[in-house]
Amino acid sequence: METKIFKKDEIPEAVELLKNGELVAFPTETVYGLGALATNEKAVKGVYAAKGRPSDNPLIVTVADEKMMAQYVENVPERAQKLIDKFWPGPLTMILPAKEGSLSTAVTGGLPTAAFRCPNDELTHELISQLGAPIVGPSANTSTKPSPTTAEHVYHDLKGKIAGIIDNGPTEIGLESTIIDLSVEEPIVLRPGEITPEDLAKVLGEKVLMNKGTTKTAGVPKAPGMKYRHYAPSAPVYIVDNEKDFNDIPQRDDIGVVALDSVLDKIEAENKFSLGKTIDDAAHNLFNALRFFDNQPDIKEIYVQGFSTGNISAAYMNRLNKSAAGHHFHN
Template identity: 75%
Template structure:
C-alpha cells in the first residue's frame, strides 16, 4: 500500500479514503491521530491491526463539534456542557454514556461508554466536517512506541500500512489530551494532560478525582493508555529524579541523555537531547526525544530527567513513567 501525504488543499482526497474505509492519519494540537470512520467496524479493526494494538483498548471518538457527539451519547450532562464551553475545541477528552448500538464494539471495547474529543486543529475539524461523521483517533504510531508529533514520525511507523497522512506540521503540545470520565457520579481524570485536574475542578465548581489505577470494567480499560506499556523506544529508559545523579552516570556512545538545557551543560555525554528550558518545553519535546534515540541503533540505555510530581509535571511524568516501565536510576 502506498501511503500518501496530503496537504490542506487535498482534504477531499483524504475524505474519500475515509469514506471507503481506509485509514488516514490526522494532526491535532497534541499528537497525530490515526483516523478511521468510527461507525465502520471493519475500518476500526484495521486501526488495531495497523498499530499492532490489543483490541480490548477503547478508542477516542474525534468529532468536529459537540453537536456531532450528541448523535451518539444518551445525553450531554451539565458537567459536560461546562467543560465543553470552556475547553472545546482543545486537548480534553470526555467519557460519556453512549446510545446502545450507536458505535461498534471495536470502538467502545464493549463498554456502555465512549471517549469523545474535539481537537483545535482547523484542518482536522474541516476534515471531519467534510466527512460528516466522527473518526477514531488513537495516536498514529506503532503500539507501545512514542506518540508521533510530526507527519514524519507517522510515516516512519506506518508507511505502507495506512492510506494517507494529513500533514499540518509539528504539533503544539506534544502530549496526548487529558481524559476525564463524566459517566460516573464524581468526575475522575483517567489520564493527565495539558488541562489539569485543578482547572477542571475550577470549571465545574466541584472536586475532580485523579485515578491511581487502571479503572477497568470486566478487564477492559475505560480509556486509552491505561492497561499496557506505552511510549517506549527499543532501548530501556531510566528516570533520573535527582539532576545531581546525571554527573554519576558512566557515559559512552551507547548512552543517551534527555534533560533540560541547564542540566546538559554540566555533564559530559556524547548523545544528548535538549528538552528545553522548563517543564512545559520538556513536555512538548518528550516524545521527540524518545523517538530521536529510538532511531539511533547504537543507543542501549536512555536516561531522562524526571520532575517532582505536581500540577504541571503530572502529564509529563505519567508518559515518562510508562516509557520507562517505572524504572528509575539509583546510584549505588
C-alpha cells in the same frame, strides 16, 4: 499500499479515502491521530491491525463539534456542557454513556461508555466536517512506541499500512489530551494532560479525582493508555529524578541523555537531546527525544529527566513512567 502525504488543499481526497474505509492519520494540537470512520466497524478494526494494538483498548471518538457528539451519547450532562464551553475545541477527552447501538464494540471495547474529543486543529476540523461523521483517533504510531508529534513520525511507523497522512507540521503540545470520566458519580481524570484536575474542578465547581491506576489495570480499560505499556523505545529508559544524579550516569558512547539545557550544560555526555528550557518545553519534546534515540540502534540505555513541579508535570511523568516501565535511576 502507498501512503500519501496530504496538504491543506487536499483534504477532500483524504475525506474520500475515509468514506471508502481507508485509514488516514491527522494532526491535532497534542499528537497525530490515526483516523478511520467511527461507524465503519471493518475500518475501525483496521486501526488495531495497523497499530498492532490490543483489541480491548477502547478508541477515542473524534468529532467536529458537540452537535456531532450528541448523536452518539445518551445525553450531554451539565458537567460535560460546562467543560465543552470552556475547553472545546482543545486537549480534553470526555467519557460519557454511549447511545446504545450507535457505536460498535470495536470502538468502545464493549463498554457502555465512549470517549469523545474535539481537537483544536483547523485541518482536522475541516476533515471531520466534510466527512459528516466522527473518526476514531488513537495516536498514529505502532503500539507501545512513542506517540508521533510530526507527520514524519507517523510515516516512519505506518508507511505502507495506511492510505494517507495529513501534514500540518509539528504538534503544539506534544502529549495526549486529558481524559476525564463523566460517567461516574465523582468525575475522575483517567489520563493527565495539559488541562489539569484543578483546571477541571474550577470549571465544574466540584472536586475532580485523579486515577492512581497503572498499566496493570485488570479487565477492559475505560480509556486508552491504562492497561498496556506505552511510549517505549527499544532501549530501556531510566528516569533521573534528581539533577545531581546525572553526574553518575555511566560514561559510555551507547548511552543517551535527555534533559533540560540547564542540566545538559553541566554534564559530560556524548549523546544528548535537549528537552528545552522549561517543563512545558520538556512535555512538548519528550516523544521526539525518545524517537530520536529509538532510531539509533547503537544506543542501549536512555536516561531522561523527571519532574515533580509544574502544571504539566503529572502528564509528563505519566508518559515517562510508562516509557520507563517505572524504572528510576538513583545514585
